[in-house]
Amino acid sequence: MLFNSFGFLFFFLPIVLAGFFWIAKRSELFAAAWLAAASLFFYAWWDYRYLPLLLISIVINYCVGLQIAESASAWKKRWLIGGVAFDLSLLAYYKYAGFFTSIVTQFSNLALDFKDVILPIGISFFTFTQIAYLVDTYQGKVKEYRFIHYLLFVTYFPHLIAGPVLHHKEMMPQFADINNYKPSFENFSVGAFVFIIGLVKKVLIADNLAPYANDLFSSSAAPSFLIAWGGVFAYAFQIYFDFSGYSDMAIGLSRLFGVKLPLNFNSPYKSENIVEFWRRWHMTLSRFLRDYLYIALGGNRYGLFRRYTNLMVTMLLGGLWHGAGWNYLIWGGLHGIYLIVNHAWQAAANRSDFSPAGKGWKLASSIITFLAVCFAWVFFRAVDLNSAEQIIFGLVGKFGIGIPNAIAAHLGASAVLLENFGVKFFLGGGTRFVETWLWVAGAAFIAFFLPNTQQMARGFFPALDFVQNGNSNSLINIVWQPNRSWALILSVFAVFCLLSLNKPSDFLYFQF
Amino acid sequence: MANENIYRRFLKWLACSLGFGILAVLVFVVFVDPYDLYRIYNTKGVNAVKPVLPRYVDEIKLARAVKLQPDTLILGNSRAEIGLDPESPALKKKGYSAYNLAIRGSAIVTAQRQLDYLFSKDIKPKRILIGVDFVDFVNPDGALKLGGDSIAPETDHFAIDNYFWRFDSLFSMSSLKDSISTLFIQNDGEAATMTERGFNPLNEYIPLARNEGYFVLFRQRAEENAKTYLRKRRGGLDESGFANLRAILRRAAQTEGDVVLIIYPYHAQILALFEETGLMPIFAQWKKRLVEEAEKFRQSSQIGRIRVLDFSGYAEWQCEKIPAKGDLKSTTQWYWEAGHFKKSLGEKILERALAALEAPDVQAENGADFGFDLRMSNFEDNARRLGLENQRCLGSYRQMFDDVKTLVQSLSG
Numbered sequence: 001m002l003f004n005s006f007g008f009l010f011f012f013l014p015i016v017l018a019g020f021f022w023i024a025k026r027s028e029l030f031a032a033a034w035l036a037a038a039s040l041f042f043y044a045w046w047d048y049r050y051l052p053l054l055l056i057s058i059v060i061n062y063c064v065g066l067q068i069a070e071s072a073s074a075w076k077k078r079w080l081i082g083g084v085a086f087d088l089s090l091l092a093y094y095k096y097a098g099f100f101t102s103i104v105t106q107f108s109n110l111a112l113d114f115k116d117v118i119l120p121i122g123i124s125f126f127t128f129t130q131i132a133y134l135v136d137t138y139q140g141k142v143k144e145y146r147f148i149h150y151l152l153f154v155t156y157f158p159h160l161i162a163g164p165v166l167h168h169k170e171m172m173p174q175f176a177d178i179n180n181y182k183p184s185f186e187n188f189s190v191g192a193f194v195f196i197i198g199l200v201k202k203v204l205i206a207d208n209l210a211p212y213a214n215d216l217f218s219s220s221a222a223p224s225f226l227i228a229w230g231g232v233f234a235y236a237f238q239i240y241f242d243f244s245g246y247s248d249m250a251i252g253l254s255r256l257f258g259v260k261l262p263l264n265f266n267s268p269y270k271s272e273n274i275v276e277f278w279r280r281w282h283m284t285l286s287r288f289l290r291d292y293l294y295i296a297l298g299g300n301r302y303g304l305f306r307r308y309t310n311l312m313v314t315m316l317l318g319g320l321w322h323g324a325g326w327n328y329l330i331w332g333g334l335h336g337i338y339l340i341v342n343h344a345w346q347a348a349a350n351r352s353d354f355s356p357a358g359k360g361w362k363l364a365s366s367i368i369t370f371l372a373v374c375f376a377w378v379f380f381r382a383v384d385l386n387s388a389e390q391i392i393f394g395l396v397g398k399f400g401i402g403i404p405n406a407i408a409a410h411l412g413a414s415a416v417l418l419e420n421f422g423v424k425f426f427l428g429g430g431t432r433f434v435e436t437w438l439w440v441a442g443a444a445f446i447a448f449f450l451p452n453t454q455q456m457a458r459g460f461f462p463a464l465d466f467v468q469n470g471n472s473n474s475l476i477n478i479v480w481q482p483n484r485s486w487a488l489i490l491s492v493f494a495v496f497c498l499l500s501l502n503k504p505s506d507f508l509y510f511q512f
Numbered sequence: 513m514a515n516e517n518i519y520r521r522f523l524k525w526l527a528c529s530l531g532f533g534i535l536a537v538l539v540f541v542v543f544v545d546p547y548d549l550y551r552i553y554n555t556k557g558v559n560a561v562k563p564v565l566p567r568y569v570d571e572i573k574l575a576r577a578v579k580l581q582p583d584t585l586i587l588g589n590s591r592a593e594i595g596l597d598p599e600s601p602a603l604k605k606k607g608y609s610a611y612n613l614a615i616r617g618s619a620i621v622t623a624q625r626q627l628d629y630l631f632s633k634d635i636k637p638k639r640i641l642i643g644v645d646f647v648d649f650v651n652p653d654g655a656l657k658l659g660g661d662s663i664a665p666e667t668d669h670f671a672i673d674n675y676f677w678r679f680d681s682l683f684s685m686s687s688l689k690d691s692i693s694t695l696f697i698q699n700d701g702e703a704a705t706m707t708e709r710g711f712n713p714l715n716e717y718i719p720l721a722r723n724e725g726y727f728v729l730f731r732q733r734a735e736e737n738a739k740t741y742l743r744k745r746r747g748g749l750d751e752s753g754f755a756n757l758r759a760i761l762r763r764a765a766q767t768e769g770d771v772v773l774i775i776y777p778y779h780a781q782i783l784a785l786f787e788e789t790g791l792m793p794i795f796a797q798w799k800k801r802l803v804e805e806a807e808k809f810r811q812s813s814q815i816g817r818i819r820v821l822d823f824s825g826y827a828e829w830q831c832e833k834i835p836a837k838g839d840l841k842s843t844t845q846w847y848w849e850a851g852h853f854k855k856s857l858g859e860k861i862l863e864r865a866l867a868a869l870e871a872p873d874v875q876a877e878n879g880a881d882f883g884f885d886l887r888m889s890n891f892e893d894n895a896r897r898l899g900l901e902n903q904r905c906l907g908s909y910r911q912m913f914d915d916v917k918t919l920v921q922s923l924s925g
Contacts, residue, residue: 184516185519186515186519188523189519189523192526405724405728409723409724410723427731427735482518483522484522484525486522487522487525487529491525492529494533495530496685498534498683499537502676502679502684502685503684503685
């Protein structure tokens with residue numbers, strides 16, 4: 001069930017919400033159980049056959065967590081290793097077995113026959129959430145062990161299939177807070193605002209960008225320069241608005257139940273370097289990789305070489321987390337290289353007391369960062385390495401520069417000038433070309449110059465981890481208020497979103 | 513508590529304005545009626561001109577056909593949809609109520625399903641004019657498959673019975689956009705429109721031709737066609753198309769209706785492409801199969817009159833000169849581009865089709881130079897006609913043949 005579907009919005013959500021507060025009048029625990037049961041239904045709607053897997057994973061992790069908490073210190077670590085090994089083995093089987101089998105088959109004479117299994121939706125998210133739970137339990141950070149609350153913590157439908165990746169310690173107090181079991185007009189208002197803005201990002205922006213990105217990535221033709229960049233930019237903004245929109249929807253939905261989820265995006269394309277980008281993009285995953293992988297590997301505690309190695313390993317595994325394939329590995333590797341270059345540059349700048357602060361420098365840094373991210377997206381999105389290579393060639397101009405003849409017809413004498421510079425004119429595709437760049441320009445304006453949802457609702461603490469005084473870098477200051485004007489604006493947005501729900505819509509992060 | 517009241521008011525306003533917004537959209541779409549489904553208000557200058565159907569074309573056209581209950585149907589793909597106007601003088605003169613059910617990009621199976629649906633609604637046309645497209649009958653992967661009728665698809669379910677399209681055509685961004693565009697195209701002679709009877713005049717090609725020239729329109733389509741034909745030349749005739757055709761003829765036989773199979777008047781450029789890509793022998797083979805199927809029905813069933821009219825050739829119409837590259841002033845009289853003929857040529861086709869239906873059944877009217885009444889008995893005559901026309905066209909317009917040869921060579925290499 002998608003958040004952006006009529007079934008979810010007009011049946012599931014109203015029933016679950018009304019049921020939750022009705023039951024909560026009688027018992028908070030039953031209300032939590034109702035929410036957990038609804039979340040399991042939400043999960044099973046996609047494919048009920050994987051519901052037992054989710055439940056087994058939850059029960060085993062819960063039991064292992066209890067054992068870690070209650071065991072003597074010598075056994076704590078063994079239980080932790082056992083629990084994490086169980087989680088990773090689930091992930092390895094469902095997500096990576098096919099990939100590793102193909103590698104073995106490719107590089108050896110062994111003809112291994114592994115039947116592809118369908119990736120259970122959300123497996124990466126609920127597995128990571130539970131690994132963090134086990135580690136936190138081991139470190140003594142977990143204070144509450146009620147099973148219903150644990151079940152709800154893992155299955156809670158706003159985050160179950162696409163994150164954010166949650167921490168036990170930030171959710172359990174909220175599930176235990178009796179105030180959250182009473183309906184609140186403030187929560188409904190803030191939640192509705194954040195959800196509708198998320199819906200706008202997903203349905204009105206990302207879904208409309210998708211065809212232009214698909215045009216490039218599904219084509220076998222050698223793309224010329226502007227076609228390649230148009231398609232790559234379209235994808236860069238599609239994935240941004242898709243995932244950021246879905247995260248906003250999750251935060252907004254959760255707020256309806258009085259629960260604040262952690263912030264997952266903070267205008268990442270406004271970053272001035274790649275380190276900052278990863279602090280702003282998919283923040284809960286970055287946090288997880290930092291806390292449970294990078295720092296566990298030693299972080300920056302064992303010298304420069306180990307630090308860079310740890311960074312690279314973390315990003316390579318982060319790439320593999322997104323999908324089992326060479327493309328994801330290369331994408332992670334590229335970001336590993338970017339981070340290493342960024343840290344090395346920063347270290348060199350510090351040593352030489354070089355501290356650029358001018359607007360021009362910042363602008364150039366932001367542009368370089370964004371282009372580097374876009375370049376890496378090619379590998380993330382391309383169906384295979386060959387098509388990624390074709391697109392990269394297009395980006396660097398190997399296939400020349402072409403514009404549609406329909407546009408050239410309007411350029412008059414300039415067309416001849418362009419032709420002299422080697423620009424080619426091709427037949428057809430004029431409308432597509434113009435639409436691609438118009439959508440890219442519109443999306444870029446929103447991503448670069450407007451505040452994000454959290455900044456707009458900054459007076460209402462919409463999410464956990466929100467830094468109220470964070471640098472917004474927004475050209476236009478927009479502040480949400482629960483007043484009549486905003487109600488009208490949001491209702492117009494909502495009507496447009498509802499009108500767009502009929503369109504086929506993929507959610508890019510469902511299979512991660 | 514004061515704060516709670518602020519939020520309460522906000523939520524009330526949000527809910528009310530959301531409800532009002534949804535209602536406003538519903539009323540607006542029903543009122544403007546871009547797909548001609550409700551007909552509550554239809555006024556010249558406001559919403560009488562409807563935009564071309566971007567989706568649910570089959571469902572909407574069928575729904576309209578059910579309402580209009582035509583006695584004459586035009587079936588086929590975009591060539592028929594764009595070229596054959598059901599409100600043409602030829603049809604009007606006879607007092608026929610025609611509807612154009614042709615759909616762009618569709619194969620003959622669509623026509624079969626459309627007919628099945630109309631029959632299920634007890635709408636049984638007296639005349640069926642069906643444009644048959646050779647390229648649709650060529651399977652790029654397979655050799656000729658010989659078989660019976662068993663491969664005709666099941667047609668117990670029609671897309672029109674799925675109610676989602678009715679909801680989507682009422683409440684969706686596309687329906688809202690089409691409603692708004694309906695208001696703006698009322699006096700725009702160059703907007704993409706569709707008539708009440710399913711005809712698409714392709715008005716949007718007028719500014720395209722003006723800005724880029726007809727050469728570009730022909731050239732772009734020729735490149736696409738050449739790629740398709742090069743892909744298809746390795747294949748053979750697909751039997752399933754003939755099974756669909758037989759199903760259509762059986763339907764017509766149920767009511768003793770007349771049928772005209774129209775072999776489209778491809779521009780000579782397309783025939784030259786057939787020649788260069790090696791499709792021409794299969795083209796001739798396909799025509800023969802069409803005639804065989806028609807003759808079988810003519811002899812063995814209760815079908816009314818049945819004609820196979822071959823409009824393909826290299827006569828003066830099909831050999832129409834393509835304006836030169838960069839020429840933005842010259843226009844064509846008969847073709848938008850090689851695959852799609854204009855209403856002007858469509859009128860001649862309709863006149864010829866109706867005349868052929870009225871001609872005595874025992875003697876084919878072969879005197880016509882456009883729309884050869886094709887029979888098994890005159891197949892060789894037709895081949896000779898094509899040969900002669902080809903020579904004349906080659907003589908007067910060699911440049912086009914040379915360009916086609918160069919294009920195919922460049923794509924083959």
